[in-house]
Amino acid sequence: MTIKDIARLCGVSVSTVSRVINDRPDVSPAVRAAVLETVRSCNYIPNNSARVLVRSNSDAVGLVVRGVSNPFYSDIIKVIGREIDAAGYTMVMQQINSSADEIGTGAIMEREKKLRGIVFLGGRSDYTAEELRPITVPFVCCSYDNSFGVLPRDRLSSVSIDDGQTAYRAVSELCALGHRRIAALVAGTDDRSISELRYHGYLRALKDHGIEPEEALVACAGSFSMEDAYRATRLLASGGAEFTAMFIIADAMAIAAIKALEDTGREVPRDCSVIAVDGLALSQYTRPTLTTMCQPSERMGEESVRILLDMIEGRAGNRSLVLEPLLRSGGSVAPPRRARD
């Protein structure tokens, strides 16, 4: 069933069928109706490959996500997928694990010819402009805070929260309650990832409240996984370090950390308050419920593809959006108990 068949069936030329299919003018209402009718009755579907070939552009937009294990991304993927579909595009998803050059070069570059645009989700924050060069289609970084300005701001589209500021607010919350010995659980401190941005916010908040950061109070899980978070927290908790609160860079990690705390004899929030950032739906159902900075994931997904499509379809250029997180108070934060010493 090709356009040629339809043409023959209607007694018109291929060109005419093409015109009605693509909703172009210069075709009489009668013919248009007739063609439409046979198209429907034969339920003919234009061959996408042929279309792409001749127009040299497709309807595919890529979603490359790093670290699918992070449940926060599941939420975002969901809305990104929904929005891409709604706009009539096709989403092709690609997961990457770690090696960052996969992004700039191989995996994507290979597909590039087919893609109209790309949304990056959860990549590290230190793409260099150089790495990004091979990408010639529009792209937007979702959940990517360009605060460090590593990327020239006029060449990057992104939507995110201000990770540093968000962490700052969270930690300040703890300080306001009187906490002075505040531990942190991060995924890593050596790259310019979301983890480090939030870590810096933590440091800044401590300093602004006159607290000297202590090396011994920051646990590094090495990844965003619950398993690693549990292990790292356990290590911290059994290390003899004294702290009355913890700042944790992600909800999922916080949930694991809370278990680690309790497994080592500390009750949350009585013995240790916990505040996190992400705002998973899930963390309203744990015990205790999590006090956390909610990222507007719905909005982040929507805006990401809106911006991307604006670029793809030439309606607008680069744009970056910094969204405001919202503190959701749960049961994991309380004032510190009176110091024992």
Add this chain to the structure above:
Amino acid sequence: MTIKDIARLCGVSVSTVSRVINDRPDVSPAVRAAVLETVRSCNYIPNNSARVLVRSNSDAVGLVVRGVSNPFYSDIIKVIGREIDAAGYTMVMQQINSSADEIGTGAIMEREKKLRGIVFLGGRSDYTAEELRPITVPFVCCSYDNSFGVLPRDRLSSVSIDDGQTAYRAVSELCALGHRRIAALVAGTDDRSISELRYHGYLRALKDHGIEPEEALVACAGSFSMEDAYRATRLLASGGAEFTAMFIIADAMAIAAIKALEDTGREVPRDCSVIAVDGLALSQYTRPTLTTMCQPSERMGEESVRILLDMIEGRAGNRSLVLEPLLRSGGSVAPPRRARD
């Protein structure tokens, strides 16, 4: 940069270049090397659309998933994506919400021309053979238990656990501890979904243990979401019904249900044991940890694409796999307290 350019650059014909690109014989080692070299140095990538057009088959396999909110699917999506990539195919993901005909017809049918195969994740269990007819490419249903035999077994590939039997085992576990009044939380009872399969296992287990099922003890959430699960459980718990244990068809729902139970004054497992099925990594970190029937999600994902690719590449025909779940004991189950009356 087309195949023609490469040909010109090498001083050979287009055919020859095509031959070396596709790793076909009938080309001298010298020429092959030369072509390969220029291909690399120009980093030429064959135009996929043209390929697909002429060969009339692509490298895309579809993943259509219903209910992305279910965190169990996140795990599976992850491994499915990984495996599809590894095999050199491209994954295009499509979410659907509810209306089942989207599956059989529209969304897929539209894309069909491009897809080599499809893996369905989380669709309802009552596709009719009729609905499936329009799908002409190989497909496999992941996490789909065809126990009801609604589909002719020789026309369907699937990989799943035996949902009924799994629920049966879970509930039997409760019975063995002495529980007699066992409530159930399901997503729905009216369709032939996973929810109903598990629900039937629950009923069967009760009967086999001489317990008369009670309408009043089954709560229907209406979906797999935590929100609905919480609401339904709360309703059940505040309804005056007496029960010492709950069987819940999904981990995520169980987590929400536990909160509902505790919010209405019942402690888990002291006042009410909870057993679920899924086996999310997450549920090892909640408090209490969840006793649950673990689905081998890793294996399910792997086998799904293995089966699919076997069909696509003509290595094998339909195949169905029923995997064995594993009971993971957590802290949410205990013997019933002595009856009060």
Add this chain to the structure above:
DNA sequence: AACGTTATCGGCAACGTTCCCGGTAACGTT
């Protein structure tokens, strides 16, 4: 020496579209 074989290679049609360009008929306009 004539012939079959084999190893290499190029030509060319085809895949299903889109889109430019040119053509025809019908209809004013002067």
Add this chain to the structure above:
DNA sequence: AACGTTACCGGGAACGTTGCCGATAACGTT
């Protein structure tokens, strides 16, 4: 009546591949 305009339509090249078929040269084989 000759001309320009408009509305509609078809022809055909092009998009970048693949794969069939035929061509050539080199090499045995009888």
